Amino acid sequence: MEVLDAARLDHHRILRTGLPEAVFGESKTVDQLVDILQAMLKRPTVVLATRVDQRKADQVCERVKGIRYQKTSGLLTGNEEYIPENISRGTVMIVTAGTSDMPVAEEARLCLKYFGHSVETLYDAGVAGIHRILAHGERLQQASVLIVVAGMEGALPSVVAGITPAPVIAVPSSIGYGTGAGGFSALLGMLNSCASGMAVVNIDNGFGAACMAAAINRKRFPPESGEHFSPPTE
Amino acid sequence: MEVLDAARLDHHRILRTGLPEAVFGESKTVDQLVDILQAMLKRPTVVLATRVDQRKADQVCERVKGIRYQKTSGLLTGNEEYIPENISRGTVMIVTAGTSDMPVAEEARLCLKYFGHSVETLYDAGVAGIHRILAHGERLQQASVLIVVAGMEGALPSVVAGITPAPVIAVPSSIGYGTGAGGFSALLGMLNSCASGMAVVNIDNGFGAACMAAAINRKRFPPESGEHFSPPTE
Amino acid sequence: MEVLDAARLDHHRILRTGLPEAVFGESKTVDQLVDILQAMLKRPTVVLATRVDQRKADQVCERVKGIRYQKTSGLLTGNEEYIPENISRGTVMIVTAGTSDMPVAEEARLCLKYFGHSVETLYDAGVAGIHRILAHGERLQQASVLIVVAGMEGALPSVVAGITPAPVIAVPSSIGYGTGAGGFSALLGMLNSCASGMAVVNIDNGFGAACMAAAINRKRFPPESGEHFSPPTE
Amino acid sequence: MEVLDAARLDHHRILRTGLPEAVFGESKTVDQLVDILQAMLKRPTVVLATRVDQRKADQVCERVKGIRYQKTSGLLTGNEEYIPENISRGTVMIVTAGTSDMPVAEEARLCLKYFGHSVETLYDAGVAGIHRILAHGERLQQASVLIVVAGMEGALPSVVAGITPAPVIAVPSSIGYGTGAGGFSALLGMLNSCASGMAVVNIDNGFGAACMAAAINRKRFPPESGEHFSPPTE
């Protein structure tokens, strides 16, 4: 069991779900990450590992050629040549309430980029000054799908969903303190929103938001039966 | 101990805090309410019992002359002739997110009326349609203090506090279901608001909001030392 | 304030978000429902009130012509002639883990029907017997978007999301007991799913799932700027 | 997105709400703080950043001229020449239960000072020895508004609110251990207080308490319509 069988990675996943597998980096050792990433780099898809801190990332990058670290988002990425092209139905728009939500938003943005989607961002548009977000109403209405990240009371996705007809993916961030620490307040606010056309992913889960956005924004979808089995990246 | 010593009611309270004592009716029996209210009616202040359901209220009203039931708010009231006059610094404005929040808002409104304050209401101005609340911006800015009631994600007080310079008392209501049941989601949303000039009372606590609003809105305040001991109602 | 100003309903909502307003029926009195529904019936959109129990529904239906009660889902509906046509990009598929999840699934199904979307159902496909759900793999892969309802441990949406490339809206239901009572176990299971392309709405929130599915499945979307303001139902 | 658009700061906020914007420092990087504070220093209002630890503060102060660190409170402050004058209706009194609550109390005190309000403090007046607080009864009764900070069981604000007619803003602090760790016990104690004329802000939220106190204690309030739009600091 000291030898990690990286070959067991789920190669068929992209065929079934249209999304490449990513590695959850937070609870893995440097050795485990090195083994897995080396195996992944040999496959014809992009490589993504999430929630990797600077210390582990530095060691991994030193040992694995072709992997780079995206600091703000905590992502390790590779195999950029396999980023699929021309699969977006439209533009995914990522909105954040504050500067502090940027790591989560960047995780989502970069994952979407590696999934092959077109992305725009509108950062630091917090709900306390509603006029700020209203000023961008038209852009919000034209997006294909929106990812809205917010901590504390988590009200921004509700405001956005009240303005746009596009589906809104709400991401609670763990920004806050006291009763807001950990992001539960933001999560509950989003789950109980009075606004429509909105669904929620786990706290700080920029990756999950990107996957949902990609599933919604994929161009040739829903196609004739069977086509899903010709994945876009090969 | 079968004889409830209603005389032990806190007569000096109004002298110290400027607010009459109210009876928490929810967990009291009809016999207990009858005894207490009869004792209170003999004193020269208004009479208020909160959170009394229809069934208990009917029996109490039948047995105690001078008490009437305010159905939507669940209040039993009496001694209207002792409502103080001319003590408001300005107008307290009560705002609700939805029709379902009316019981809590009405509890606050009637208590304020019995405390002698001037009140205006703006009901059913939920956050999903922000334009509704923005249309009332000027009224919101002129209020002396605002009470804002909301359930579910509890975002309305944040929106109001972003518009007005007046202090906002946020009241989470227990309207909601699933993760919003019981009002905890609304409470957390309000405690973690990014907006300033806002504080929170317990879930469904219209009475507590009214007390805080009254303490803020009292006219002769803060006066020369000692004046507090000449209560307005006597 | 005894007179409910039903005219204050948010008429512009459908213009902004493409979804008609629905009434949250659970915490409203029969009188309030009657006033609101009568006002809504005069407008050229479908009428929906959610979470209405049989007792209140019977009284409302007796007093308001043109409203009918959909028992399993707890919906009051009306103005069927305004159901929009020809707006679906594809078919929304609704999957449930067990018979007990049907009220939530039916709330979603009927709302989608009134929003003008094409819906298919696959009820009682619980995760304990995985072969049951695998047998329907092709249908699951061809749906435009899926709504998956499950209580207890809430594992079904993860299984479905592992099979289909379409976006999955997971709905925790409050079916369960002990630690599963209230649906929190299912909610947490869905938020922490290892599967991709999935987002979550509040416990028992069939209506919210339908809104998100509709936002995803709307045909002419994302169109040229401004078109959103010509709502499909008029 | 690497370039933080500090210009997007909400300049109109002080016009609407009478309070300057403050920066939530806890989750921001040194680079982000430097950019934002430099932008803020160019505007004619005081500068405040909250919840900044010593390590980050030292780096910021080295890079940004005119910013100083207030150690006990964790505040970064600047532009003292724009502290408004002559706007207090009375004195805000800040009371703490114990020495350990001083960081929260000092955050409130300094923010109020920078908002232009007159403040007095009564620290270490815990509830276990009630006589200590009773000895200050007259001062407590003469304050315009009180901020009371307490951890553990959070009983002090209830005691104070039973003595004074002024509004009490209760601030739970995260001082405690076991079931009291994190401040939830204090928060619940304050929300469920039997005392009247009291409302609560988030755990450790000295800044929020100061904002509420300032909204209550502002002198020219409630004025003729429109005046709010001539902010006191310009």
Add this chain to the structure above:
Amino acid sequence: MEVLDAARLDHHRILRTGLPEAVFGESKTVDQLVDILQAMLKRPTVVLATRVDQRKADQVCERVKGIRYQKTSGLLTGNEEYIPENISRGTVMIVTAGTSDMPVAEEARLCLKYFGHSVETLYDAGVAGIHRILAHGERLQQASVLIVVAGMEGALPSVVAGITPAPVIAVPSSIGYGTGAGGFSALLGMLNSCASGMAVVNIDNGFGAACMAAAINRKRFPPESGEHFSPPTE
């Protein structure tokens, strides 16, 4: 198993712990209560069943001679002739914050009476008016042990423990609403009290408080080894 083996009741318990066994009535059927109480009546100790509602109590009293129902406390009692005499070291004092706490206080008072202890009560001495409780300072200081019942924020036991050198048993009651519903707020307040000489029992557990008070207040205690095995009631 339909035949309940009441003979299995723990006869030796009183020999070991000095307290008679009581029956937890809440979750038992009428048939189970009848069987158990009939068996208990044959033994030479007092009989106590706790948390029995009126409906079950009426049926039990009809079927079991010698059992009476103590309505406020929800107790079924019997075998009064076995109440031990002359075992109190002093007086147990029971204090409540409000009228609503009487059921819990009465459960404690009656249990202590049946355990053979001397009891005094001071009901409705809530913390909001501290002067009320201070007026009874001397009585509170002379008690052998105190039981203090309070709901909502649960502050009364802290106040009492700050006045008396006697041990204080704090009983949180489930009186409250919103965040105070169920008594958790009161429980946390008591566990985190700054006052000394105080310990806590379960929410609404008047019986448990009585047992602890009896263990403290027993006269011949701590005696020579072995004496415990001559229980006072035989």
Add this chain to the structure above:
Amino acid sequence: MEVLDAARLDHHRILRTGLPEAVFGESKTVDQLVDILQAMLKRPTVVLATRVDQRKADQVCERVKGIRYQKTSGLLTGNEEYIPENISRGTVMIVTAGTSDMPVAEEARLCLKYFGHSVETLYDAGVAGIHRILAHGERLQQASVLIVVAGMEGALPSVVAGITPAPVIAVPSSIGYGTGAGGFSALLGMLNSCASGMAVVNIDNGFGAACMAAAINRKRFPPESGEHFSPPTE
């Protein structure tokens, strides 16, 4: 406010409650501890500061003569010459479930020693091997009062209370992991014990347990009125 008014310490407390004041050290700075302890050393009572870690303790001991650090318990102590004599009614017995509970038990033991009480210990008598605890039955029965510390499921106090007629003070410790982390599992187990003659203090609160035990075990108690005001240590 930089000058801490240590003179404000509650000198009258020992007169009212028979217990010396202790300092809660966890959230205080070294400077604050030094100031307070120096003031306390001048008074004719023992000096105790709880929950002080090694790092802070070393600095304090270097700066304050006469203070020593009791490592296992985390106590700072001083003024040993004022330990009262001859005040115990009997022996307080302290029992722990495991070696890991020793810090809490030692905090209780040393506090009791400084309060002037006679203490015995029985450490590492966990419930998994019941025979271990049963072997000590006689000692447990002869104690005047018992303090029982346990983490994880917290069952030991119930077992002890089933054996002894003396009052049992149960102390949940934060020993555990997973669902037992933080001590909540142990706390709940103790609050819901089927055993009688037991009450609970906060998690890890050895000091609180010692205070309760001291209040129970004080010799001249309950005496003639007024005697409490001649404190034993002067």
Add this chain to the structure above:
Amino acid sequence: MEVLDAARLDHHRILRTGLPEAVFGESKTVDQLVDILQAMLKRPTVVLATRVDQRKADQVCERVKGIRYQKTSGLLTGNEEYIPENISRGTVMIVTAGTSDMPVAEEARLCLKYFGHSVETLYDAGVAGIHRILAHGERLQQASVLIVVAGMEGALPSVVAGITPAPVIAVPSSIGYGTGAGGFSALLGMLNSCASGMAVVNIDNGFGAACMAAAINRKRFPPESGEHFSPPTE
């Protein structure tokens, strides 16, 4: 969808897992139960529906021949002729802490009987009197597997597991009040037990405990590969 497709029941389950499918009755309507049970009766396995209340059971039994209601356990049962024979490796012993735990214990006992296992019971052997359970040590040691049901602090399974070498399945029951209400206290106690050879099922889940016990106690297990596919009941 009004027609429930009962034929979709998982017929292959018994082949895979050796356990017949049971119906979760709590959240199903009478019509749904009737349809499902009629379908199940036609199959050659025993029929079980769990958590059915008296009112629904009466209606179902009237409409479905061959179904009987087992009142204490809340089970509907049928097809007794298909109870497998001769499959027990030994005896399953069911132990309860109190009379109130009987519904859960009986659910387990009857399910095991219908699964074809040999069962013994030891009811009302609560932990407060340890000698009661110790008296049955030999029987406890000889059982093949034990199911131990307990509410409140849930300590009984730990005591039993400390005595027997057989595996113990711990079932928390929802018997309790205050902090013990709902069974969470018992659940946590069991999960954090210091005793070994024990695992836990959901609160009140007698059925789940029976399934685990049956899986452990099945005679021909683990046999040669493939044999599992010849289920014992056909």
Add this chain to the structure above:
Amino acid sequence: MEVLDAARLDHHRILRTGLPEAVFGESKTVDQLVDILQAMLKRPTVVLATRVDQRKADQVCERVKGIRYQKTSGLLTGNEEYIPENISRGTVMIVTAGTSDMPVAEEARLCLKYFGHSVETLYDAGVAGIHRILAHGERLQQASVLIVVAGMEGALPSVVAGITPAPVIAVPSSIGYGTGAGGFSALLGMLNSCASGMAVVNIDNGFGAACMAAAINRKRFPPESGEHFSPPTE
């Protein structure tokens, strides 16, 4: 009390329960571990200490001859010559959802090895790709008992239990973030599983899972009465 009485270790435990005692290492100091392990090494059973971090382990191994550290699992082990032989009824199979669950799985695997049981592992078989686990169906069906470790939503044990007739011991791991942090989400998912023949141990409790598996898998069980008292290892 500074001298730890290691001799008090529970020597009879293995006679009663068939399992050797293990030391919970997490909250013990290096000194305590050294004392206890030295005492244990003198007894004729294997030695196990759980949850020891690298830093403490290094110091212990330096001071205690014959103890080695098993890094991934955090175990200290010794006395390998006393590993019992020939006691397995079959093979225990350990399955994990992901690489991150290995520490928990390894704790279980090594404990079982030291208990004398035959173990196989199937690591990294997560539920998102169901085909991975289905491919191993036959092995899963032939195991005597299975331990399945999973974090996040914790669905893997349900999937496994739906495939195998053997009992499944589910171990939630603390792998996850946001609402999944700490393992509660996985725990709830496992407790509420729709699958049968499954029970749960505490979060990360690989040791507890091994004990339960050993109790189930022991060969000569259930034997003639009394035999348990001849433990296999002596």
